[in-house]
Structure formats: structure tokens, C-alpha cells
Amino acid sequence: MISPRLSAKIESDEPSMKIAVLIDADNAQAAVIEKLLAEVARFGEATVKRIYGDFTSPSSASWKKVLQEFAIKPVQQFAYTTGKNATDSALIIDAMDLLYTRNFDGFCLVTSDSDFTGLAMRIREEGLTVLGFGEQKTPAAFKNSCHKFIFTEVLRPELEKVISVNKQQTKTISDSASDVTKKIKPSFPKKFILDALEQSSDDEGWAQLGTFGSYLTKLQPDFDSRNFGFKKLSDLVKAKTNLFVIDHRETPGSSFKQLYIKAK
Structure with a gap:
């Protein structure tokens, strides 16, 4: 744990x-x-x-x-x-x-x-x-x-080029960055992520991003959104529109908003 x-x-x-x-x-x-x-x-x-x-x-x-x-x-x-x-x-x-x-x-x-x-x-x-x-x-x-x-x-250092390219959705990529991508970008663990979301969500299926991230690490210590080309977990869930519904909720007594996610 x-x-x-x-x-x-x-x-x-x-x-x-x-x-x-x-x-x-x-x-x-x-x-x-x-x-x-x-x-x-x-x-x-x-x-x-x-x-x-x-x-x-x-x-x-x-x-x-x-x-x-x-x-x-x-x-x-x-x-x-x-x-x-x-x-x-x-x-x-x-x-x-x-x-x-x-x-x-x-x-x-x-x-x-x-x-x-x-x-x-x-x-x-x-x-x-x-x-x-x-x-x-x-x-x-x-x-x-x-x-x-x-x-x-x-x-x-080469990974910064990979992430930048991933965001810009361009095919212009250096040979060294391409090599890094092949080495560090495993297949996306869709089932694992959705199972973790289910376990960390409330009765209505919503989970606060921090809680979801903590649960992912509990289950798999080496889970890292950067392994899949995303700098942050929030970038990953926002990009996977086919998997997640997102909601920005205000924190009571504060103007700060927290990100909540739900499986589609």
C-alpha cells in the first residue's frame, strides 16, 4: 500500500x-x-x-x-x-x-x-x-x-522532443527522439486504467484526479503518464476523450477548481 x-x-x-x-x-x-x-x-x-x-x-x-x-x-x-x-x-x-x-x-x-x-x-x-x-x-x-x-x-533530454511532437501531432521527429519513443512508450493499459478509475470513484462514478492518481500508483508503482507521451496525468485524461468525461469543480470556500473524471 x-x-x-x-x-x-x-x-x-x-x-x-x-x-x-x-x-x-x-x-x-x-x-x-x-x-x-x-x-x-x-x-x-x-x-x-x-x-x-x-x-x-x-x-x-x-x-x-x-x-x-x-x-x-x-x-x-x-x-x-x-x-x-x-x-x-x-x-x-x-x-x-x-x-x-x-x-x-x-x-x-x-x-x-x-x-x-x-x-x-x-x-x-x-x-x-x-x-x-x-x-x-x-x-x-x-x-x-x-x-x-x-x-x-x-x-x-530527448524525451522533451517526443512530448512536444506528440502535442503538436506532427510527424517531424529526430532519429534520437524516435529511438527513445520506441524504448519508453509501451502499449496503453486501457483496462488497468479503467479498473483503477472504477475502484477510486464515488457512487456516481466520479473520481478526483489526485485520488485517481494515488490509486494508480498504489496498484502499479511504475505507472507514469510520461511513459505514454503525456507530461501530466491531467494531460493524459484530457487527451483520451474516448475514455473519460471530465468536470472542473470549484472547491468550497476557494476559487480553485479541481478536476474530476468519469469513465464514458
């Missing part, structure tokens, strides 16, 4: 959590770090930012360029033997040390490695929120152990 803190954050505009961001350099890309941290900021403040890996290795050269810019603390792990167990162990040990300080509301684990499934589950047992970031190849076990899992493919 989704964390109450995360559920509240989804429906709120203000960051509410202190988050420890732990990055597995062996299974993450430096190119997405700026947007990744911006995504974390939607949920709360990244009070700790650490990255684990062998920074003497040529494969880590891209990370060395961004660590100072984004105030990320590197934790050096020399590759004494083949494999990455030293990196994994160091990250897990640090995560447990941070967990026991009781200074955090949540953890952000940046990796595509299923070896961190147990860590995510342990953090959840303490009642803290777990955010996961990784590539689409990430095993389901790790994705489902997080309260919310975001594919790093949607954070890559």
Missing part, C-alpha cells in the same frame, strides 16, 4: 519530506541527474545526496563532471574483484545507518539492480517512503518494492 506521506504529497503542492538520495553509479546515468533531482524535489527535500562507485574507472567519468555541480557526495569503492558487490554493500550499510538516525521521511534509491529489493522492503517496514529510479530493464521485484518507481528514460 502506498505510504500516507506519499499519498499526501501527490495531492499537495508543498514538499513535505526529508529524503536521502542514494545513487548506485554502476546502474545509473549522469545525464539524467538534473531532472532526477528535480523530480525528487516534487516530493520533498534531498537532505542527503550520495553516490557509490569506483570513480577511478573510465566508466564513471561522466559522474565526476556533475558531482560538484549538484552537491553529491561520492563514496569511493575500489573494484578489488570482478563484480559490484562492494558498491552494493556500501550503499546498503549507509542506508541502514541513515535509517536508524530517524532523521528522514523517505529514501530515494537510484538503481536498476534487483539486489536492492530487500533494502527497499526494509525501509518500508519502518514506515518510510521509498522512491525508486531506474531503467525499464529494472526487475519487477525492485519496482514493486518501492512506493513510486520512475523510469529514467522519461528524464532524458
